[in-house]
Amino acid sequence: xxxxxxxxxxxxxxxxxxxxxxxxxxxxxxxxxxxxxxxxxxxxxxxxxxxxxxxxxxxxxxxxxxxxxxxxxxxxxxxxxxxxxxxxxxxxxxxxxxxxxxxxxxxxxxxxxxxxxxxxxxxxxxxxxxxxxxxxxxxxxxxxxxxxxxxxxxxxxxxxxxxxxxxxxxxxxxxxxxxxxxxxxxxxxxxxxxxxxxxxxxxxxxxxxxxxxxxxxxxxxxxxxxxxxxxxxxxxxxxxxxxxxxxxxxxxxxxxxxxxxxxxxxxxxxxxxxxxxxxxxxxxxxxxxxxxxxxxxxxxxxxxxxxxxxxxxxxxxxxxxxxxxxxxxxxxxxxxxxxxxxxxxxxxxxxxxxxxxxxxxxxxxxxxxxxxxx
Amino acid sequence: xxxxxxxxxxxxxxxxxxxxxxxxxxxxxxxxxxxxxxxxxxxxxxxxxxxxxxxxxxxxxxxxxxxxxxxxxxxxxxxxxxxxxxxxxxxxxxxxxxxxxxxxxxxxxxxxxxxxxxxxxxxxxxxxxxxxxxxxxxxxxxxxxxxxxxxxxxxxxxxxxxxxxxxxxxxxxxxxxxxxxxxxxxxxxxxxxxxxxxxxxxxxxxxxxxxxxxxxxxxxxxxxxxxxxxxxxxxxxxxxxxxxxxxxxxxxxxxxxxxxxxxxxxxxxxxxxxxxxxxxxxxxxxxxxxxxxxxxxxxxxxxxxxxxxxxxxxxxxxxxxxxxxxxxxxxxxxxxxxxxxxxxxxxxxxxxxxxxxxxxxxxxxxxxxxxxxx
Numbered sequence: 001x002x003x004x005x006x007x008x009x010x011x012x013x014x015x016x017x018x019x020x021x022x023x024x025x026x027x028x029x030x031x032x033x034x035x036x037x038x039x040x041x042x043x044x045x046x047x048x049x050x051x052x053x054x055x056x057x058x059x060x061x062x063x064x065x066x067x068x069x070x071x072x073x074x075x076x077x078x079x080x081x082x083x084x085x086x087x088x089x090x091x092x093x094x095x096x097x098x099x100x101x102x103x104x105x106x107x108x109x110x111x112x113x114x115x116x117x118x119x120x121x122x123x124x125x126x127x128x129x130x131x132x133x134x135x136x137x138x139x140x141x142x143x144x145x146x147x148x149x150x151x152x153x154x155x156x157x158x159x160x161x162x163x164x165x166x167x168x169x170x171x172x173x174x175x176x177x178x179x180x181x182x183x184x185x186x187x188x189x190x191x192x193x194x195x196x197x198x199x200x201x202x203x204x205x206x207x208x209x210x211x212x213x214x215x216x217x218x219x220x221x222x223x224x225x226x227x228x229x230x231x232x233x234x235x236x237x238x239x240x241x242x243x244x245x246x247x248x249x250x251x252x253x254x255x256x257x258x259x260x261x262x263x264x265x266x267x268x269x270x271x272x273x274x275x276x277x278x279x280x281x282x283x284x285x286x287x288x289x290x291x292x293x294x295x296x297x298x299x300x301x302x303x304x305x306x307x308x309x310x311x312x313x314x315x316x317x318x319x320x321x322x323x324x325x326x327x328x329x330x331x332x333x334x335x336x337x338x339x340x341x342x343x344x345x346x347x348x349x350x351x352x353x354x355x356x357x358x359x360x361x362x363x364x365x366x367x368x369x370x371x372x373x374x
Numbered sequence: 375x376x377x378x379x380x381x382x383x384x385x386x387x388x389x390x391x392x393x394x395x396x397x398x399x400x401x402x403x404x405x406x407x408x409x410x411x412x413x414x415x416x417x418x419x420x421x422x423x424x425x426x427x428x429x430x431x432x433x434x435x436x437x438x439x440x441x442x443x444x445x446x447x448x449x450x451x452x453x454x455x456x457x458x459x460x461x462x463x464x465x466x467x468x469x470x471x472x473x474x475x476x477x478x479x480x481x482x483x484x485x486x487x488x489x490x491x492x493x494x495x496x497x498x499x500x501x502x503x504x505x506x507x508x509x510x511x512x513x514x515x516x517x518x519x520x521x522x523x524x525x526x527x528x529x530x531x532x533x534x535x536x537x538x539x540x541x542x543x544x545x546x547x548x549x550x551x552x553x554x555x556x557x558x559x560x561x562x563x564x565x566x567x568x569x570x571x572x573x574x575x576x577x578x579x580x581x582x583x584x585x586x587x588x589x590x591x592x593x594x595x596x597x598x599x600x601x602x603x604x605x606x607x608x609x610x611x612x613x614x615x616x617x618x619x620x621x622x623x624x625x626x627x628x629x630x631x632x633x634x635x636x637x638x639x640x641x642x643x644x645x646x647x648x649x650x651x652x653x654x655x656x657x658x659x660x661x662x663x664x665x666x667x668x669x670x671x672x673x674x675x676x677x678x679x680x681x682x683x684x685x686x687x688x689x690x691x692x693x694x695x696x697x698x699x700x701x702x703x704x705x706x707x708x709x710x711x712x713x714x715x716x717x718x719x720x721x722x723x724x725x726x727x728x729x730x731x732x733x734x735x736x737x738x739x740x741x742x743x744x745x746x747x748x
Binding site for chain 1: 375377380381383384385387388389390391392393394395396397398399401402404405408409421425428429432433436437438439442443445446447448449450451452453457570571572574576580581582584609611616619620622623624627629630632633634635636637638639640641643645646647648650651652653654655656658659660661662663664665667668669671672674675676678679684685687688689690691692693694695696697698699702703705707710711713714715716717718719720721724725726727728729731732733735737738739740741
């Protein structure tokens with residue numbers, strides 16, 4: 001057979017593949033409607049796991065690559081979650097209004113959209129129109145505080161009286177201060193939430209939300225079940241443990257990334273040339289730096305300034321840096337290798353796991369390279 | 375229809391999908407064999423671009439998501455490249471032996487495997503058996519130096535006399551010193567290569583290789599065309615510009631990553647807890663740190679020690695860090711925001727591009743989360 005004939009076969013197979021994907025999306029839309037009517041969870045881990053297992057087995061039996069089949073199906077399932085989400089299941093009483101304070105910010109809009117798509121009555125109060133708040137909360141079942149970090153405590157302190165059963169929650173990146181303020185401001189059910197994702201997510205499915213209990217867990221339980229029904233993965237933590245972990249997860253990483261950006265901007269470095277010569281891994285590293293600077297300076301600054309122990313952490317990082325710099329300056333190969341091995345011991349078995357995980361990710365990043373679709 | 379019936383429909387569609395993927399891989403295997411027989415390039419950007427364009431158009435016309443279709447096809451194409459690569463096309467004269475010095479190291483093994491799969495006579499010389507070299511090179515058409523950085527110049531200086539037409543190349547991460555040594559050691563064609571990927575790649579398709587011309591470009595041209603036929607993307611640079619860029623791309627990033635690892639290992643931080651609470655972005659950041667420590671301490675140490683200006687670069691980074699630390703200590707919100715905006719100006723339009731690119735990657739990373747296939 002000629003190469004043209006073989007390529008025609010590929011085109012015909014790919015055409016059937018697209019037809020199947022179209023047919024599949026019709027069925028998942030029907031499943032989505034079915035689940036919404038009954039308030040069922042969109043994301044059912046056991047079903048996903050069974051489905052993948054069966055298809056991997058089929059691939060293996062046919063001598064095909066089960067990892068390829070799993071990757072393809074996971075990508076297809078992501079598409080079906082987001083298409084199912086034009087409407088979302090409701091767990092709570094949709095007639096009891098949800099009030100989003102700061103609902104015009106990016107995260108506030110996301111929260112408002114989730115509740116709206118589930119059919120709740122949603123009232124959005126802009127942070128600059130807090131005088132509308134008193135009227136809005138009189139019959140509210142849930143008040144979500146979604147304002148910039150530096151205004152959170154102040155907005156909470158100024159809240160009007162809420163109905164006794166109304167749930168009060170916030171979605172700030174720090175948890176001790178807002179939670180204390182909420183417990184002070186409201187005598188009813190209180191819970192602190194920290195969504196570990198940005199407003200650019202297309203779905204809550206498999207997204208982590210940290211939950212810091214405040215008061216009356218039974219009465220805010222419907223809210224947690226609601227987040228789970230949308231696919232969220234809840235992780236309960238004390239506010240102190242949360243804030244401690246976030247100093248590392250957020251404040252320190254943001255700080256060192258910003259410092260690297262400042263350093264880079266003062267070098268005679270041509271970013272386009274660096275990208276042209278880059279391996280996928282460096283392209284990704286540069287993307288991790290660059291992506292920060294496409295976002296809000298205020299948000300990142302406030303996360304850093306709210307992290308109580310950040311100056312000490314930075315000093316310790318600087319100490320590690322100076323120690324290594326001294327070894328580089330004195331050309332101390334053995335000393336550098338010894339430090340490297342110390343950290344290897346610390347990461348232990350996690351290091352090869354993270355290597356494998358990131359290697360697969362880099363391959364996916366690589367898939368997307370090359371010429372754009374014509 | 376009940377949810378069970380709908381799920382059966384999904385299972386039936388997915389089953390057909392796997393069957394199509396199996397059928398597709400048979401056709402691509404036939405294409406691979408066809409290309410190898412005729413020495414044709416495996417990766418043809420125009421064909422890929424046409425194929426994707428046609429399927430996107432079909433998806434759009436059917437009301438489906440073209441991005442989903444493109445993602446799926448790109449993943450499938452990756453699979454077909456690697457399955458086509460059990461044998462590879464040959465551009466040069468396969469009877470003229472290829473000698474790989476250091477061919478037992480990870481990169482050396484990869485190079486040996488590429489030439490072997492293309493049908494070349496390959497002779498592997500271990501870095502500890504250099505006395506075998508003189509006999510191995512008498513009729514060689516290509517000698518590839520693939521030894522640790524700290525031994526490269528010494529191994530090159532000790533090379534036996536090569537046939538006048540033999541191409542001499544190295545694949546070291548630095549280029550000025552090895553290239554000067556090769557030009558000194560051999561009077562024939564010389565070229566410096568730097569593959570911008572690790573030994574864990576499964577295919578050369580779309581992988582960047584930096585090419586630093588040495589001498590007699592016409593006579594080593596077959597080697598460059600050979601790398602391109604395997605799918606490599608060649609980027610020509612002068613050795614000085616290469617080494618300058620790599621101080622940023624490799625040495626600086628490795629240094630700050632190792633420093634962060636040392637810092638982290640001295641914190642009372644529980645890595646598993648940090649991962650449990652992590653957003654996809656922090657998980658990725660932690661993976662970028664952890665992955666380094668699953669690799670060779672010697673390799674990373676030598677890359678850092680060979681980077682001539684690394685101490686100055688680190689000092690400048692440290693200066694940026696101290697400047698920001700002072701702002702954090704004095705709670706200078708406006709100062710921090712001003713520094714942030716400076717870097718925003720530097721990144722310019724690249725920042726939103728990198729944000730979009732990494733956001734899509736994080737979604738792919740996210741696809742892979744959740745329970746394993748049952």
